[in-house]
Amino acid sequence: AQSVTQPDIHITVSEGASLELRCNYSYGATPYLFWYVQSPGQGLQLLLKYFSGDTLVQGIKGFEAEFKRSQSSFNLRKPSVHWSDAAEYFCAVAAPYNQGGKLIFGQGTELSVKP
Amino acid sequence: AAGVIQSPRHLIKEKRETATLKCYPIPRHDTVYWYQQGPGQDPQFLISFYEKMQSDKGSIPDRFSAQQFSDYHSELNMSSLELGDSALYFCASSLPLGLAGGGEQYFGPGTRLTVT
Numbered sequence: 198a199q200s201v202t203q204p205d206i207h208i209t210v211s212e213g214a215s216l217e218l219r220c221n222y223s224y225g226a227t228p229y230l231f232w233y234v235q236s237p238g239q240g241l242q243l244l245l246k247y248f249s250g251d252t253l254v255q256g257i258k259g260f261e262a263e264f265k266r267s268q269s270s271f272n273l274r275k276p277s278v279h280w281s282d283a284a285e286y287f288c289a290v291a292a293p294y295n296q297g298g299k300l301i302f303g304q305g306t307e308l309s310v311k312p
Numbered sequence: 313a314a315g316v317i318q319s320p321r322h323l324i325k326e327k328r329e330t331a332t333l334k335c336y337p338i339p340r341h342d343t344v345y346w347y348q349q350g351p352g353q354d355p356q357f358l359i360s361f362y363e364k365m366q367s368d369k370g371s372i373p374d375r376f377s378a379q380q381f382s383d384y385h386s387e388l389n390m391s392s393l394e395l396g397d398s399a400l401y402f403c404a405s406s407l408p409l410g411l412a413g414g415g416e417q418y419f420g421p422g423t424r425l426t427v428t
Contacts, residue, residue: 229415240402241355241419248415287354291415297368298406299345300417302354 199224199290203303210278211311218273218306220288229291230271231300232262236284244286247271258282283310314338316420318403324426325393333388333423337405343367344386345417346378349400361386362408393427400424 200223210216222228229248233241245256252264262273271288285307289300317336325331337344343362347355357370361380372378375393380386390397401424404417 231416233419238400238424240421241404243416243418246416291417292368294408294415297360297362298343298415298417299357299360299368299370300347300355300404301357305354 199228199292199301201288201290201301201303203286203288203306205306206304207307207309209309209311212280213277216273216275216278216282216308218286218288218308220271220273220303221269222271222288222290223269224290226293228271230262230264231289231291232256232260232271232273233287233289233302234258234284235287235305241287244273278308278310280310280312283308316403316405316418318401318420318423320423321421322424322426324428326428327393327395329393329427331390331393331425333390333401333403333425335386335388335403335405335420337384337386337403338418341405341407341418342384343406343408344380344384345404345406346372346386346388347402347404349402349422351399355402358388390425395427398425398427 202221231246232244247264288303292299319334345360346358349355358372360368364380378388400422402422404419406417407414
């Protein structure tokens with residue numbers, strides 16, 4: 198069965214510092230991977246996705262993620278964090294589309310940004 | 313750009329009452345997913361529909377039912393509500409894989425259900 202692990206429950210970084218949020222997945226084939234961001238009480242906004250091809254994917258708001266099959270990882274990065282990036286970040290893997298394509302989420306990483 | 317619409321945004325019910333949550337997908341999206349997010353938890357898949365047919369079912373209680381209508385909107389019906397049903401309920405929609413942008417799920421703002 199598919200699963201996603203986000204090892205870091207809470208991360209604090211200083212504004213302007215770089216950021217890396219970790220995500221490990223378990224999946225039998227080439228996964229469809231996603232990162233979503235959620236502000237308190239809000240919906241989930243898609244930051245970026247990986248389906249195939251280039252393993253370094255660019256997303257919105259200056260985020261990028263790198264798919265590493267050998268490490269079963271899809272870590273999210275940003276070179277310089279802004280205070281507005283403080284939110285909850287979820288990594289997700291999609292079940293095969295012929296099985297419905299549901300998203301399986303990690304536990305989430307809460308990002309705090311220090312001034 | 314049009315987004316996923318959910319109504320109501322907030323709902324307060326008492327135990328044993330019923331609730332109906334509505335979801336209007338992005339135009340041309342034929343797949344709808346429902347997720348439940350408890351406080352401090354990640355979203356959990358409940359049920360999905362493709363072309364008005366149920367395509368997958370997760371850990372959805374028997375007290376809950378859902379359907380997708382001819383205009384592709386979907387409704388989640390919840391009966392005999394329990395305190396533990398208090399959560400944020402998200403609807404997401406997507407285009408089929410194979411189409412440009414297919415496979416990406418776009419989430420609505422959610423319905424916050426409080427059961428007292």
